Amino acid sequence: xxxxxxxxxxxxxxxxxxxxxxxxxxxxxxxxxxxxxxxxxxxxxxxxxxxxxxxxxxxxxxxxxxxxxxxxxxxxxxxxxxxxxxxxxxxxxxxxxxxxxxxxxxxxxxxxxxxxxxxxxxxxxxxxxxxxxxxxxxxxxxxxxxxxxxxxxxxxxxxxxxxxxxxxxxxxxxxxxxxxxxxxxxxxxxxxxxxxxxxxxxxxxxxxxxxxxxxxxxxxxxxxxxxxxxxxxxxxxxxxxxxxxxxxxxxxxxxxxxxxxxxxxxxxxxxxxxxxxxxxxxxx
Amino acid sequence: xxxxxxxxxxxxxxxxxxxxxxxxxxxxxxxxxxxxxxxxxxxxxxxxxxxxxxxxxxxxxxxxxxxxxxxxxxxxxxxxxxxxxxxxxxxxxxxxxxxxxxxxxxxxxxxxxxxxxxxxxxxxxxxxxxxxxxxxxxxxxxxxxxxxxxxxxxxxxxxxxxxxxxxxxxxxxxxxxxxxxxxxxxxxxxxxxxxxxxxxxxxxxxxxxxxxxxxxxxxxxxxxxxxxxxxxxxxxxxxxxxxxxxxxxxxxxxxxxxxxxxxxxxxxxxxxxxxxxxxxxxxxxxxxxxxxxxxxx
Numbered sequence: 001x002x003x004x005x006x007x008x009x010x011x012x013x014x015x016x017x018x019x020x021x022x023x024x025x026x027x028x029x030x031x032x033x034x035x036x037x038x039x040x041x042x043x044x045x046x047x048x049x050x051x052x053x054x055x056x057x058x059x060x061x062x063x064x065x066x067x068x069x070x071x072x073x074x075x076x077x078x079x080x081x082x083x084x085x086x087x088x089x090x091x092x093x094x095x096x097x098x099x100x101x102x103x104x105x106x107x108x109x110x111x112x113x114x115x116x117x118x119x120x121x122x123x124x125x126x127x128x129x130x131x132x133x134x135x136x137x138x139x140x141x142x143x144x145x146x147x148x149x150x151x152x153x154x155x156x157x158x159x160x161x162x163x164x165x166x167x168x169x170x171x172x173x174x175x176x177x178x179x180x181x182x183x184x185x186x187x188x189x190x191x192x193x194x195x196x197x198x199x200x201x202x203x204x205x206x207x208x209x210x211x212x213x214x215x216x217x218x219x220x221x222x223x224x225x226x227x228x229x230x231x232x233x234x235x236x237x238x239x240x241x242x243x244x245x246x247x248x249x250x251x252x253x254x255x256x257x258x259x260x261x262x263x264x265x266x267x268x269x270x271x272x273x274x275x276x277x278x279x280x281x282x283x284x
Numbered sequence: 285x286x287x288x289x290x291x292x293x294x295x296x297x298x299x300x301x302x303x304x305x306x307x308x309x310x311x312x313x314x315x316x317x318x319x320x321x322x323x324x325x326x327x328x329x330x331x332x333x334x335x336x337x338x339x340x341x342x343x344x345x346x347x348x349x350x351x352x353x354x355x356x357x358x359x360x361x362x363x364x365x366x367x368x369x370x371x372x373x374x375x376x377x378x379x380x381x382x383x384x385x386x387x388x389x390x391x392x393x394x395x396x397x398x399x400x401x402x403x404x405x406x407x408x409x410x411x412x413x414x415x416x417x418x419x420x421x422x423x424x425x426x427x428x429x430x431x432x433x434x435x436x437x438x439x440x441x442x443x444x445x446x447x448x449x450x451x452x453x454x455x456x457x458x459x460x461x462x463x464x465x466x467x468x469x470x471x472x473x474x475x476x477x478x479x480x481x482x483x484x485x486x487x488x489x490x491x492x493x494x495x496x497x498x499x500x501x502x503x504x505x506x507x508x509x510x511x512x513x514x515x516x517x518x519x520x521x522x523x524x525x526x527x528x529x530x531x532x533x534x535x536x537x538x539x540x541x542x543x544x545x546x547x548x549x550x551x552x553x554x555x556x557x558x559x560x561x562x563x564x565x566x567x568x569x570x571x572x573x574x575x576x577x578x579x580x581x
Binding site for chain 2: 013016017019020021023024025027028030031033034037045046047048049050094095096098099101102103106108111114117118120121123124125126127128129130131132133134135136151152154155157160185210213214216217221231232233235236238239246248251252255258259262263265266267270273274277278
């Protein structure tokens with residue numbers, strides 16, 4: 001009898017396993033198709049019926065992307081995206097750690113109010129103030145500048161909140177003994193709190209990295225000079241070529257190049273990524 | 285004597301927390317709160333980029349939107365259409381995927397990576413990729429439709445089904461968020477509850493209805509509000525897939541705002557649209573916080 005129950009249980013699990021695996025493969029197929037199209041010559045990619053495996057696989061599309069005069073902007077855009085993303089990540093980590101520390105560890109007037117303000121900031125999307133933000137950067141003559149993308153990226157109420165929650169979980173005794181030994185607050189933050197907070201800092205770093213690298217609407221608004229555009233903005237310009245040329249092979253090569261950094265970061269730090277998203281949802 | 289020497293130290297000590305908070309608060313006030321308030325002011329002026337004068341016009345921008353701009357009401361309709369398709373589907377599918385991923389089946393790392401990967405692609409990539417897959421002439425999708433005996437369609441070029449397609453692509457791209465939040469919620473449910481249910485003779489479906497769903501109430505509320513707020517801000521996915529077309533059927537509020545502001549440079553009117561979006565989002569946020577307080581009180 002118990003053997004039969006065990007069998008039906010296993011059968012259930014097998015069926016569920018097949019279901020999940022099919023779903024996972026379906027989710028992956030568009031990405032696979034993007035990669036396969038990118039190594040198919042432009043003439044072959046629009047042959048009907050479409051073929052998954054290219055008959056004449058080539059890296060020509062990738063070479064073209066970086067060498068044709070029309071597309072040298074892609075290389076430039078990758079550089080721009082990097083120049084914007086790295087300082088955004090570092091600055092956000094610093095600014096958020098500094099803000100989270102007193103909110104977790106010190107007593108002072110107005111703390112409750114500030115926490116509420118930060119929670120509010122998590123709810124109010126930056127997007128609703130893009131018009132006046134644009135006018136401000138315009139009046140500073142900062143359109144088409146890197147700081148136009150970096151500075152707004154540094155405001156991360158979510159980051160402050162995430163780090164504060166994590167700092168709260170670090171036992172206070174460590175800090176007390178360090179203070180008795182005469183360590184300054186700054187030294188405690190840098191030599192005790194932050195080294196213990198690597199998981200939370202990693203989650204936040206991945207978030208800011210993905211958010212800045214993939215940011216679309218704001219860069220589309222402030223970067224009108226092709227030399228300053230980030231990779232998603234350059235990609236949006238391919239829309240205008242779609243009606244005429246159908247160089248899907250080349251376009252997919254640019255798409256792969258644009259996605260590679262985020263996919264690599266995601267796969268290598270999958271755990272921190274999942275933890276970060278989970279915290280954003282759990283702590284309300 | 286001691287009092288005098290102590291004071292500066294005390295002041296410094298009192299100031300310390302604020303000094304740590306200063307950089308963040310400076311960014312927060314200058315780049316988030318101040319623009320938010322200035323936005324209200326801009327919405328009350330005729331802020332034409334060409335005209336150096338910015339005359340104060342009261343509520344005239346709002347009047348224009350409400351009574352003269354049929355595209356604005358169209359964008360409200362498109363946004364609601366998007367929300368009513370997007371939010372329920374993403375909740376149901378997000379929860380279903382979370383339950384499946386929580387079963388600890390073989391190869392779960394592969395399953396997770398495959399389902400979460402689309403989430404890290406940027407909207408421009410997602411838009412171009414699906415324009416290619418759905419290409420009426422050469423696309424993979426029509427090819428397989430024909431193979432199973434269905435008529436190929438001019439996807440994204442005819443108003444019919446376009447919003448549905450946009451939402452399906454959006455689900456593929458962003459379902460990871462809901463799935464991860466639900467996964468965390470599921471892992472927070474104590475195992476003993478399920479054991480007790482089994483002892484009481486509940487089958488899997490009953491356990492889902494009476495244990496899983498009630499335990500996920502808070503999570504679901506959070507996800508619903510995040511999705512609704514997020515849907516009001518939808519821009520990149522729609523801009524890249526349809527540009528608001530065909531025949532304005534997918535022209536949501538953010539797309540309308542973008543065109544009014546950055547094609548026609550009517551900043552006052554665009555600011556008015558963002559104020560309207562802000563007020564809607566604010567009301568939803570307040571409702572959520574209220575519900576949450578009742579829930580935990």
